[in-house]
Amino acid sequence: MSEKALEKKAEEMEIDLLDILRRIIAMRRMLYKATIVGIIIGVIVSLSIPKQYTVNVTLSPEMGTNKAGNGIAGLAASFLGGSTAIGEGTDALNASLSSDIVSSTPFLLELLNMQVVVDEDNQKTLSTYLEDESSPWWSYLIGLPGMAINGVKLLFADKELTNAANWQHSGVINLTKKEKEKVAFLKKNITASIDKKTAITNVTVILQDPRVAAVVADSVVHRLQEYIINYRTSKAKEDCAYLEKLFEERKQEYYEIQKKYAEYVDTHDNLILQSVRAEQERLQNDMSLAYQVYSQVANQLQVARAKVQEEKPVFAVVEPAVIPLKASGISSKVYIILFGFMAVMCTIGWMLLGKGMWTNFRAQL
Template sequence: MEENKNYTSPTPASIPEEQEIDLMDLLRKVIAMRKTLYKAVGIGLVVGIIIAFSIPRQYTVSVTLAPEMGSDSKSSGLASMAASFLGAGSMSSSPDALNATLSSEIVSSTPFLLELFDTRVKSLDGEVDTTLVAYLDEQSSPWWSLILGAPGKAIGAIKGLFSEKTDTATALNPFQLTKEENKKVETLRKTIQANIDKKTGITTLSVTLQDPKVTAMVADSVVAKLQQYIINYRIAKAKEDCAYLEQLYQERRQEYYDAQQRYARYVDANKSLVLQSVRTEQERLQNDMNLAFQVYSQVAQQLQVARAKIQEEKPVFAVVEPATVPLKASNSRKMVVIGMVFLALVGTLGWKLFGAPLWQQFKNS
């Protein structure tokens, strides 16, 4: 009991004092290993410079697109104007399954990327003037990727010696791509990115390649193809309706002409007769002609509305910020060097302060 009376519990003031002592001890350890830290910084600096100058310069071009949202109002658009002038009912518009808000999915799709293969590109110095699929082979890679890929290339070369070579060129088949084609599709999928602001609908397309002019040309081509891709989808249904109405228009016009000829021939053949049966047949033929004309006129009106609908569906989005040739590279060599120095410094501190003592305890135990 007396021993318990002599026991005093630690006061709260003693805890910060212990923590302060630990921090001071930690600071003394850091000061003591300053020579090691200097060496780590030097090694990180050298490694960072080597890596920074080994990575090829890359340029990024961003294009901002503002999609034109469709309106469901029946009193707007060329089709509604045509319908009001022609006296026909306005065509109902429904939201498209494919629109500008799906730009990211469209740009990363395999058929879209395959269409970019034949895009003509030209480097800033004019030495490279070829297609995009050929330019992907012209891009340089870091030296370590060449070393890591050397075994695979050697195996491929050995297999090529024992396999029969075929010079026949085959067309691109999205359903079944070759290994080389799939590799280039994946490269383009990483090169071309599309981000969409769901609130405003603004789409930002970015392309990253190793030549500034090639990057700008590819970005401009992506925008044009994306716009045409969406336009073709949006007007596909309208074109199909227009083609059907065009065929129907030709048929109804021919029926009207035939009814008109039958009526004219009958009147010419029986103009001197006043029989009631002749008048009855004449009225019947005239009614058939008038009915054929009414149907022909209605189809003609619907055809004009369908043609106006195609024109109305064509605008998809406006280019707010067009593609321009970048003046500076997007990958900063300074940041690579700073990052490597930071990693070397943090790694050395972590090992000396925590890793080495734990490893020593593990060995002793």
């Protein structure tokens, strides 16, 4: 393309831009009105959306590692002459699964039963509190058709199960519609994220009441800690319970053999028959063997008890749950500016392009 053609095209674009600018200036009164309408809509929308408060809790959990021969259990074994073969290996579940645990249905169902304090004289369960949370007015309008359809279905359907105590049977979870909605709401508003490099876990809770959000966040952290601790110590506790039972059995067996030996020696003390000596030696050997077994089980029991304590993970709460003072999310000013800008742009687009296209379309009909 030649230089003259380029210059001519640039002049045409400049003329077009100037023409557009003049047309925009000419419609400035309409733009003022559109701005006012946009601001009013922005105010209505900002007031209709309930305020939400976000609480973040940061904790640094101990990751599962192979601690065979180390720690309390290893120290106990070294003193008692035993080994740490009980519960060796890396944990199958550790803090890296925190996000999956927090979003699991059983975890959230237990959370629904916790008590929250809305104010000094008002205490309720989290499930009841969620029913009182408000929604934008347009969500009710959008949901009206669905509510009507569900109402018609209920007339012809069997009555739903509402007994919360029977939500789980034979490993299968059976929830009502309201429970499913509450669980889905909690999955969206209660999240846990983990930094794989540092193992730092961040628990985030978003609710409309700042105090309730802080209480729920603190409860989620404590329940998460208990869940992981119970899992990691369950095997050691089972081993410990088994050894305690075995210890009592071996102790009782040793006491009975010791009693038999003592009674036999007392009743045959003055006899020097070879058969008496043989029987006495046999009972003494049985007693010694029973004591050795009893002593070994006692040592293993001490190691198992130490193992239970060793398996408990350590959680360092870096940032505790703090009641937020300011609401999170988009502020009212942003809504007002956004809708005001959108109203101006829509008006300009309609006057420059949309109105002419609509006039041509009607003329062709």
